[in-house]
Amino acid sequence: MDKKKVYQAITDALLQRFETAKWAAKQAHDAETNEESVAENKYDTFGLEASYLAHGQSKRVLECEKDWLFFNKKTFDIFNENDAIELWCLVALKT
Numbered sequence: 094m095d096k097k098k099v100y101q102a103i104t105d106a107l108l109q110r111f112e113t114a115k116w117a118a119k120q121a122h123d124a125e126t127n128e129e130s131v132a133e134n135k136y137d138t139f140g141l142e143a144s145y146l147a148h149g150q151s152k153r154v155l156e157c158e159k160d161w162l163f164f165n166k167k168t169f170d171i172f173n174e175n176d177a178i179e180l181w182c183l184v185a186l187k188t
Contacts, residue, residue, distance in 0.1 A: 107161040114157040118150035
């Protein structure tokens with residue numbers, strides 16, 4: 094197993110998740126600010142629902158960014174078989 098490839102795959106997946114969250118937040122914001130979101134009567138809740146969605150998507154973007162930045166700051170270190178396993182070590186299990 095090439096641990097460097099695993100590390101890169103995790104980093105790429107977190108970045109892709111962040112990019113997808115940004116796209117979804119933009120879509121939700123566009124729906125929220127669209128002129129069709131203005132309530133036509135007191136029972137029309139599309140605009141309110143769109144604002145809740147936009148808020149939730151914005152929070153998701155921040156969480157995804159935090160996850161990606163946190164993992165991306167970690168350095169990829171090569172450990173030997175006799176080194177102690179610590180937090181953030183990538184290990185291969187043998188059966």
